[in-house]
Amino acid sequence: MTRPVVHITEVGPRDGLQNERADVPTAAKVAFIERLVEAGARQIEVASFVHPKWVPAMADAEGVFAGLTRQPDVRYVALVPNARGYERARRADCDAIALFTSSSEGFAKKNINRTIEESLEIIGGVAKRALTDGVSVRGYVSTIFACPYDGPTEPKRVADIVERMLDLGCYEVSLGDTIGVGTPMEVERLLDEVLGRGIDVDKLVMHFHDTWGMGVANVAQSLSAGIRRFDASAGGLGGCPYAKSATGNVATEDVLYLLDKLGYETGIDLDGVVAASQGVAGHLSGALQSRVHAAVVKERGAC
Numbered sequence: 001m002t003r004p005v006v007h008i009t010e011v012g013p014r015d016g017l018q019n020e021r022a023d024v025p026t027a028a029k030v031a032f033i034e035r036l037v038e039a040g041a042r043q044i045e046v047a048s049f050v051h052p053k054w055v056p057a058m059a060d061a062e063g064v065f066a067g068l069t070r071q072p073d074v075r076y077v078a079l080v081p082n083a084r085g086y087e088r089a090r091r092a093d094c095d096a097i098a099l100f101t102s103s104s105e106g107f108a109k110k111n112i113n114r115t116i117e118e119s120l121e122i123i124g125g126v127a128k129r130a131l132t133d134g135v136s137v138r139g140y141v142s143t144i145f146a147c148p149y150d151g152p153t154e155p156k157r158v159a160d161i162v163e164r165m166l167d168l169g170c171y172e173v174s175l176g177d178t179i180g181v182g183t184p185m186e187v188e189r190l191l192d193e194v195l196g197r198g199i200d201v202d203k204l205v206m207h208f209h210d211t212w213g214m215g216v217a218n219v220a221q222s223l224s225a226g227i228r229r230f231d232a233s234a235g236g237l238g239g240c241p242y243a244k245s246a247t248g249n250v251a252t253e254d255v256l257y258l259l260d261k262l263g264y265e266t267g268i269d270l271d272g273v274v275a276a277s278q279g280v281a282g283h284l285s286g287a288l289q290s291r292v293h294a295a296v297v298k299e300r301g302a303c
């Protein structure tokens with residue numbers, strides 16, 4: 001019997017490494033990405049073209065793209081905040097851009113120095129240009145459960161912004177628990193609201209940070225609601241420079257283990273991801289944050 005498919009977007013090279021010291025060598029980032037692709041990642045967020053003063057760790061985004069040997073069946077995504085970022089990403093020949101906004105004003109202001117409405121106006125213009133250029137557009141909505149500055153977020157507010165992002169032409173919208181505070185109960189409440197509006201479940205992605213250790217439980221809850229797309233970060237790397245309380249995304253290794261045990265197919269090899277995470281680990285300021293990663297290493301030794 002064929003196993004149902006779940007799509008994983010690997011965000012470690014961007015969401016993971018954006019919070020690192022600026023001195024992770026570009027070649028180590030390129031090797032990390034290429035190993036993840038070898039492990040089976042088919043959509044991967046390579047870097048962000050944001051202001052280098054705001055996020056110094058992403059200042060070498062052009063170098064990372066230029067260093068990659070591209071595989072034809074892989075979508076290499078660039079995170080972009082505005083027209084200037086789009087021009088840089090386009091020159092780097094990305095396959096898709098990820099545009100982002102927030103469902104809370106406090107985070108929008110701190111993260112992109114704009115209100116939500118201003119950011120939707122800016123990214124609306126960028127989406128139009130990208131689609132005309134034949135570049136696919138992905139979207140993010142942050143702070144879906146709570147904001148580090150404004151407190152809890154109402155599901156209705158998130159659903160409104162998801163609809164606006166889809167109206168811009170995003171092929172999928174990723175719902176970000178930026179500070180990793182959500183629990184399965186909140187996932188259920190939010191997805192009831194979003195799916196209750198008739199939004200196509202295939203256009204929704206869940207993006208959990210794992211600050212409070214609920215990432216895998218939240219993935220399981222989302223699966224029950226019919227979600228089949230998740231973002232994850234190899235080794236559980238990361239955090240957000242403008243949400244100090246956030247730690248890394250739910251680890252790709254943890255999500256792969258769960259999905260395999262639940263009978264889903266991802267096309268991504270767990271040992272391959274462990275090897276990729278180990279390859280970059282020596283360049284990081286902290287330890288990898290994945291229980292499954294640690295268990296694999298303990299059981300099989302280094303991959």
Ligand code: HMG
Nearest residue numbers: 049050051054081084085111112113140142143176178240
């Ligand atoms: P600003 O200071 O308001 O920028 O920052 P501005 O538009 O006023 O422009 C000021 C100067 O910056 C200009 O240069 C621009 O050209 C330049 P000048 O004319 O003065 O010489 N500039 C740029 N340079 C390079 N690349 C650019 C760029 N844009 C303007 N793209 C801005 C506004 C959006 C640029 C800034 O706030 C920024 O870069 N923010 C990014 C913050 C960030 O990367 N946060 C993390 C990613 S989001 C995230 O992690 C959440 C997510 O994972 C989902 C979740 O977990 O919820 C996606």
Ligand code: MG
Nearest residue numbers: 015176178207
């Ligand atoms: Mg994130």
